[in-house]
Amino acid sequence: MEQRSTHRASVASLSTLETNKVLKNTYMLLAATLGFSALMAGLAMALKVPTGAYLICVIASMVLGMFVLPRTANSGAGLGVIFLVTGLLGFGLGPIVSMYLTFSNGAQLVSTALGGTAVIFLGLAGYAMTSKRDFSFMGGFVAIGMMVMIVGMIANIFLQMPLMAVVISGGIILLMSALILMQIGSIVNGGETNYIMATYSLYLSIFNIFISLLQLLGMFGSDD
Amino acid sequence: MEWMQILALIAGGMMLFAIWPMYKNWRANPVEAQPGDWSTAVFLLGLVLLFVLLLIWSVQ
Numbered sequence: 001m002e003q004r005s006t007h008r009a010s011v012a013s014l015s016t017l018e019t020n021k022v023l024k025n026t027y028m029l030l031a032a033t034l035g036f037s038a039l040m041a042g043l044a045m046a047l048k049v050p051t052g053a054y055l056i057c058v059i060a061s062m063v064l065g066m067f068v069l070p071r072t073a074n075s076g077a078g079l080g081v082i083f084l085v086t087g088l089l090g091f092g093l094g095p096i097v098s099m100y101l102t103f104s105n106g107a108q109l110v111s112t113a114l115g116g117t118a119v120i121f122l123g124l125a126g127y128a129m130t131s132k133r134d135f136s137f138m139g140g141f142v143a144i145g146m147m148v149m150i151v152g153m154i155a156n157i158f159l160q161m162p163l164m165a166v167v168i169s170g171g172i173i174l175l176m177s178a179l180i181l182m183q184i185g186s187i188v189n190g191g192e193t194n195y196i197m198a199t200y201s202l203y204l205s206i207f208n209i210f211i212s213l214l215q216l217l218g219m220f221g222s223d224d
Numbered sequence: 225m226e227w228m229q230i231l232a233l234i235a236g237g238m239m240l241f242a243i244w245p246m247y248k249n250w251r252a253n254p255v256e257a258q259p260g261d262w263s264t265a266v267f268l269l270g271l272v273l274l275f276v277l278l279l280i281w282s283v284q
Contacts, residue, residue, distance in 0.1 A: 065242070136255045
């Protein structure tokens with residue numbers, strides 16, 4: 001009896017060790033990919049890459065993220081692919097940041113969006129880690145919400161309604177926040193064991209929050 | 225239609241395609257919320273919304 005409970009305790013501690021390892025690897029890879037992304041954004045800004053490159057980079061990174069990353073995520077090649085994906089997204093972000101920096105208060109807008117994104121991510125990740133709550137019940141809400149937002153985004157390509165753009169940006173920030181809670185909750189509860197896929201999901205949430213926040217701040221706070 | 229609009233349309237279509245497996249997975253294995261789960265989530269997302277409003281107010 002005592003032997004069995006000792007065995008259970010050692011299995012539980014092994015599982016906790018495994019979870020902590022996934023979490024640690026995810027945070028380390030996330031930090032590295034964010035740093036690499038910032039470097040690529042800086043390179044794109046220095047090269048004065050046109051704004052149209054953003055969409056090309058987003059499409060290329062989505063192709064890699066959808067078709068190549070899931071097939072390589074369990075091998076060392078996955079690390080190269082995740083750096084390629086995040087590097088492309090960072091390179092695409094460069095001209096967007098450059099565009100905002102041409103505004104008279106552009107530096108304030110960009111730094112506020114960066115700081116705001118960091119506070120949102122750290123706050124939500126900290127809560128999900130300490131509470132150990134499983135947020136996977138929000139999967140349907142996030143999936144349907146994202147579909148509605150993307151359909152709205154496609155419609156707004158033609159409608160060009162500023163109010164719709166505000167609602168979509170706000171909605172994306174909330175949905176990506178929910179995704180951060182789900183992803184960290186999933187790692188903490190042992191649902192996600194692949195740190196490369198976990199990093200990809202968290203990186204995309206951070207990227208989308210930053211872009212949407214920058215757009216909102218640009219719309220409401222720009223002097224130009 | 226400008227080429228930027230065409231690219232945005234392609235990107236939007238691909239995003240829908242990327243989210244579809246997540247939707248299908250949720251339909252196949254829906255996870256029931258425990259009592260208090262939704263109120264916690266709404267509270268946290270409400271805090272995020274308030275923080276975003278604060279940021280907008282700070283740059284105006």
